Amino acid sequence: MKFSFKNDYSEGCHPNILQxxxxxxxxxxxxYGEDEYSLKAKALIKEKINNQNSEIFLISGGTQANLIVISSILKPYQCVISASTGHILNNETGAIEATGHKVLSIETEDGKLRPSDITPILENHRNIPHQVMPKLVYISNSTELGTIYKKQELEELSTFCKQNNLYLFMDGARLGHGLTSEISDLTLENVASLTDVFYLGGTKNGALIGEAVIINNPVLQEDFAFNVKQKGALLAKGRLLGIQFLELMKDNLYFDLAKHANQQAMKIKNAMKKKGVEFLSDTYTNQIFPILHRDLIAVLSEHFEFYIWKKTDDQFSAIRLITSWNTGDEAVDRFIEIIERELY
Structure with a gap:
């Protein structure tokens, strides 16, 4: 059986959660989330973000979290701003648009948004009331390209959003990987203080299912629970999510799992760099995008599963490799062995 580097949710869950x-x-x-495990998990999250005033909602999946957050925050005539690589644009079947909210796309090389990217959007949407009103900035950390926001970048973006009366929402499907990256200077507490809403992703970091939506802006907390229920996300057996996040949050298991995934990806990246391999983006998380010759891709495909991400020319393509909390040394060493053999 081929080992899969296609995603970080191929496995079930960490044994602690199953136990x-x-x-x-x-x-x-x-x-409905009033069980003792959910309440303890939420209390632990509040402690870790150092904000007792935040409200936390445990949701089953990332698309569901994005859909509920964005559709709840925005009025019918308001829209969301996203990088062109954003998950809400490319991998959610138009879920946001289906709720009646336009997604304004911005092309960026690294998947991140900066104030200079957003300013033209605001300038081009002043024909009130004939155009949609930009109101929410959607970002991911780590991004869909594996890049991360540094503290100064998030501070500048947060300040810009406040100055322009915009909400800032961080998709945290891989937030653990972003925060434990070897180049990250951002903390969970920083994220909580600089965003209006964000979520801690469990599905891609050791949980069976689950994301913890954290609403920091008191204005957005009001009546949010109604939206969760109306959109079918309030589980009767909320304990299933509460138990998982309680296990992930205690003893820093959540961050240990993410750090392991990052380290395994960096082993592969560093081995490839020594062989002169170039990358589509310079990442330090569990997603890497090496650019390889089609013959080498064919050889690797005999032993591993991965996505061919982007064709760069007639001979070369970037592939996407993702490591997980459970990616062992055997698979990583085997991949590196083939690379070193083929790129002699």
């Missing part, structure tokens, strides 16, 4: 689900399986608990 906890089994251990507490027959306990009788309140429903």
């Amino acid at each position: 906890a689900l089994l251990q507490y399986n027959i306990d009788q608990q309140a429903g």
